[in-house]
Amino acid sequence: MKKEFSYKCESCGRNFAIKKDLMLCPFCADQDPEGKPLKGVLTVQLPEKLFRSKKNNQEFDVFDYLPVEKKYFSKLNVGNTPLIEPEIIQSELGYKNLYLKFDGTNPTGSFKDRASYLVSAFAKKNNINEIVVASTGNAASSMAGIAAAAGQKAFIFMPQNAPKAKLIQCLQYGATLIPVKGNYDKAFDLSLQFSAKTGFLNRNTAYNPMTIEGKKTVSFELVKQMNKKKINFVFLPVGDGVVLSGVIKGFLDLKYLGLINDIPKIIGVQAERSSFLFNAFYKNKFRLNYKATTIADSISVNVARNAYSAIHHLNTVDGELILVSDREILEAQNYLSNKSGIFCEPSSAASFAGFVKIKEKIFRNAGVIILLTGNGLKDIETASKIVNFPKAIEPNINIILDKLNI
């Protein structure tokens, strides 16, 4: 163990001091990373002094366990998202300890803010005022918003066809948008070249170690919010697998710190039509020409850039991956809206769909957390597929009562 926060390579185990331009392990990183999962992903290691000063789980402040001091973060309220008790769903499904952790209440509407927030603070600490990111949506709009709050400039590399709401968010936040003629992989690799030439900090997911580290904060919050109630299962959506790595990293830190005794069963949920990681994990198939076609755009990923790290983390805690269909996702989204008042993105609904799919294997009084990562308003196009728009009606009260059978 080290005196200060440091990096450890997940592949070779070497340790490194945290530096602003160190992103991947120089010994393990691929020389030609275009379109491939990243090798040599670095994880943050906690300094030993934190272990010795451990507190009980009522008192701790997650900022004490992050590698950037609190003073470098903007005052935007990121994280501390609500843990909701969906009473109707609990009783309909018969799971009285089922909870929804809704990250759609983050400032830009998604879980990605947890990563962007730490990246922004890291940039501030290192006197960098420009941040670069390649993204198909939420990471971009998140970085744009978080950078705006900190007075930083965001440069966004996007494939042309990103969902409208996320694009407009970026422009509203004043980011510089660079739409790329080409797919996400091209945008990803161009953004790395751009960072190399300019010295601007790169926030690409998995590539920048702070993206995994920032996402661990949700696990710390969950333990606090559950207030000694047991967490047996956590369901979460999986695309690139950084949310997955981050959540697991959080529980590993909590265990190391003595704040929890057991790590919950982590169940990552992928769309059947975006199953790169599932195939890599269970079948050892890394299909670099795979094309994802799911309607859940935030988890629609051809090649999971974080595949090696995600698999490493899954193996460390004996986690699992499952698949759900687009139909199951749309139905889960609708059911959640209808029965809990939480309108989440299709990608988020995937975690709930995953729970519904395998719940027969889960004991009735298990503590179950469903992580809902994004706000449903971000993609109304997809959400509209499963609702019926009523026809306009004559402005006459009797006709209305008659039509509604009231």
Ligand SMILES: *Cc1c(COP(=O)(O)O)cnc(C)c1O
């Ligand atoms: C990015 C994202 C995910 C998936 O995260 P990965 O790290 O790519 O697995 C899930 N839901 C939402 C809303 C997201 O923005």
